[in-house]
Amino acid sequence: AQSVSQHNHxxxxxxxxxxELGCNYSYGxxxxxxxxxxxxxxxxxxLLKYFSGDPLVxxxxxFEAEFIKSKFSFNLRKPSVQWSDTAEYFCAVNPYSSxxxxxxxxGTRLSIRP
Amino acid sequence: xxxxxxxxxxxxxxxxxPVAFWCNPISGHNTLYWYxxxxxxxxxLLIRYENExxxxxxxxxxxRFSAERLKGVDSTLKIxxxxxxxxAVYLCASSFGQSSYNEQFFGPGTRLTVL
Numbered sequence: 495a496q497s498v499s500q501h502n503h504x505x506x507x508x509x510x511x512x513x514e515l516g517c518n519y520s521y522g523x524x525x526x527x528x529x530x531x532x533x534x535x536x537x538x539x540x541l542l543k544y545f546s547g548d549p550l551v552x553x554x555x556x557f558e559a560e561f562i563k564s565k566f567s568f569n570l571r572k573p574s575v576q577w578s579d580t581a582e583y584f585c586a587v588n589p590y591s592s593x594x595x596x597x598x599x600x601g602t603r604l605s606i607r608p
Numbered sequence: 609x610x611x612x613x614x615x616x617x618x619x620x621x622x623x624x625x626p627v628a629f630w631c632n633p634i635s636g637h638n639t640l641y642w643y644x645x646x647x648x649x650x651x652x653l654l655i656r657y658e659n660e661x662x663x664x665x666x667x668x669x670x671x672r673f674s675a676e677r678l679k680g681v682d683s684t685l686k687i688x689x690x691x692x693x694x695x696a697v698y699l700c701a702s703s704f705g706q707s708s709y710n711e712q713f714f715g716p717g718t719r720l721t722v723l
């Protein structure tokens with residue numbers, strides 16, 4: 495079955511630390527890839543997306559993600575986190591064959607110590 | 609521009625009772641989605657509408673869940689009767705078009721607690 499795995503359920507970092515959140519998916523065909531973020535008390539919103547082209551994509555607020563096809567991975571990174579990055583982060587996959595159906599991972603809760 | 613509106617934000621009911629959730633998508637968005645998000649999990653698609661037509665309801669438990677999108681705008685998701693395992697956050701999202709290239713915008717969700 496198609497699935498998305500996020501390895502870390504809860505990550506705690508200090509401000510200015512570097513961030514990398516892992517995401518792997520199990521689907522052999524072509525996919526579109528997304529990272530969504532949910533800040534405390536707010537709704538889910540798109541952070542960045544990959545459809546094709548340069549496998550290193552940049553999103554809002556200094557986030558970036560790298561698509562490594564051979565590893566079925568789409569890890570999220572940020573060189574220096576801020577307290578305001580405290581949120582839950584969801585990796586998501588859309589198989590080309592599934593129209594707009596998006597399969598979400600279970601999420602990673604990121605807590606930033608001021 | 610107003611976002612996706614959902615109501616109620618919270619609902620507490622006893623098992624076997626019916627419950628309904630309402631969603632008003634972003635104006636002009638013809639595709640509407642209902643997701644269920646269990647505690648500690650990501651959202652899972654229940655049903656997708658293209659205008660008033662349900663084009664993907666394969667994950668909707670049809671014995672107790674129903675949905676409608678009359679006139680292709682607002683939508684209602686109903687559970688009857690509710691079970692303990694239905695406790696979750698029910699999210700509505702909308703997009704302009706059904707392609708995954710069109711960003712889905714999510715509402716704040718309805719948190720359902722079944723006692």
